[in-house]
Amino acid sequence: MPFSTRVRRIASPKTALTGAAVAAATTGMVLAAGPAQAASPTVATSASAKATAQKMxxxxxxxxxxxKIVEHESGWNAAATNSSSGAYGLVQALPGSKMASAGADWKTNPKTQIKWGLDYMNSRYGSPTAAWSFWQANGWY
Structure with a gap:
């Protein structure tokens, strides 16, 4: 078999795969090489995190x-990470692993982060309103 025919035969599956990848991308599908892995748990949206806090x-x-504190600290993003300090989550706990005292799911569960944040604000400042007053005076809490 001539070399050019062998090249075409090798290239044809690649062309088909590229076409499939383009089609998948335009429909929102993802093609990945290698074995499938379980998706990591998704972190709730900011609106649902805020609604959870309001219920609590x-x-x-x-x-x-x-x-107000959470809006300034993380924008209600439960996965927010401060690249310079490593503070994590809605209330920017430093280190984030402190929130494990409120639940093992602290990395992904806004309710756990809210519980920890409320406990922190109440124990350190007396209340969220007192913590907010401190934040306004100092730019941190």
Missing amino acids: IHNDAQFKAFS
Whole structure:
């Protein structure tokens, strides 16, 4: 068999695979080489994290203060990581692993992060409103 025929035979599956990859990409599918791996748990959206906090914090003033801190610290992103300090999560715990005291799912569960953050604010400052006052005076809490 001539060399050019062998090259075409080798190239044809590659061309087909490239075409499939382009088609998959345009429909939102992902093609990956290698064995399949379980997807990591997804972190809740900022809206659902905020709704969870509102259910957990019954006092409106305390919720508003907690929300302001979280908005400034992480933008309600439960996976937010500070690249310079390593602080993690909604309330930017440093190190993030501190939140394990509230639950083993601290990396992915906003409810666990909220629980830890509320406990921290209450024990260190007395309340989320007091923590917010400190944050306003210092730019951190």
